[in-house]
Amino acid sequence: MCGRFTQSYTWAEVERFLSVIGPARNLRPRYNIAPTTPIDVLRLGGAGRELVSMRWGLVPSWWKKSLSELPATFNARAETLAEKPMFRSALKSRRCIIPASGFYEWTGKPGAKTPHYFSARDGRPLAFAGLWECWRDPETQEPMESATIVVGPANEWMRPFHDRMPVILDWCDAGAWMAGERLGELLCHPPENALHEWIVSSRVNRSGVGDDDPALIEPSRAA
Known part of the structure; x- marks a missing residue:
């Protein structure tokens, strides 16, 4: 799946690959993004x-309980998007791109897992297919926007590390995804040879104060 990722890019890269509107602004690089925290999301x-900015972990508009009772929704399986009540409405009308500079996966046995970092071979930001929603807190009536990363079966290159991976789009297909065009095609063709990987520090296993710095994505000396 995809339970941790990074967002570290410049506004120049945002303008080049995302073609956003609005004035330039400072972007805080993040190297250990965990579910329920804010993330950058590109939408129409x-x-x-x-x-x-949205919460990572989609909250459907019809959710009436507290956020603590919400099941894990930071990932959404591509194969069942149209069926699952959590995601099917967003698939129809609220698709987005979640830009990422890379993501983490772990291999090994519980208690001795090895973290790996994955990023684009060409150094460009990655374009994760995503969905977003707007929810209103039933107690405070405060609106909150949230998003999820769509994941699909791993391609052949990724399978030694995990059997799932984010749905990564070519930037030229970002507009088609957000507009709802060729959805089946975009969801079913994971790119080959688009990523490279290296082992990183086990510090990434934690998320909190002091565990979000550029050293987290450097190759581990123990590797």
Whole structure:
């Protein structure tokens, strides 16, 4: 699946690959993003593409209970998007791109797992297919926007590390995904030879104060 990832890119890269509207702004690099924390999300707004902050972990608009009772929704399986009540409405009308500079997966046995970092071979940001929703807290009536990363079966290169992977789109297909075009095609063809990988520090196993710095994605000396 995809339970941790990174977002570290410049505004120039955002403008080049995301073609967003609005003035340039500072972007805080993040190297250990965990579920329920804020993430950058690219969506189609009324005037064009916009980069906004959302909770990572989709909350459907009809959810009436507390967030603590919500099941894990930071990933959504590509094969069942149209069937699952959690995601089917968002698939129809609220698709987005979640830009990423890389993501983590683990191999090995419980208690001795090895973290691996994956990023694009060409150094460009990755375009994860995503879905977003707007939910209103039933107690405070405060609105909150949230998103999920769509994941599918791993391609042949990824299978030694995990049997699932994020649905990674070519940037030229980002607009088609957000517009709802060729959805089946985009979901079913994971790219081959698009990623490279290396082992990183086990510090990434934690998420919190002091565990979100560039050293997390450097090759581990113990590797």
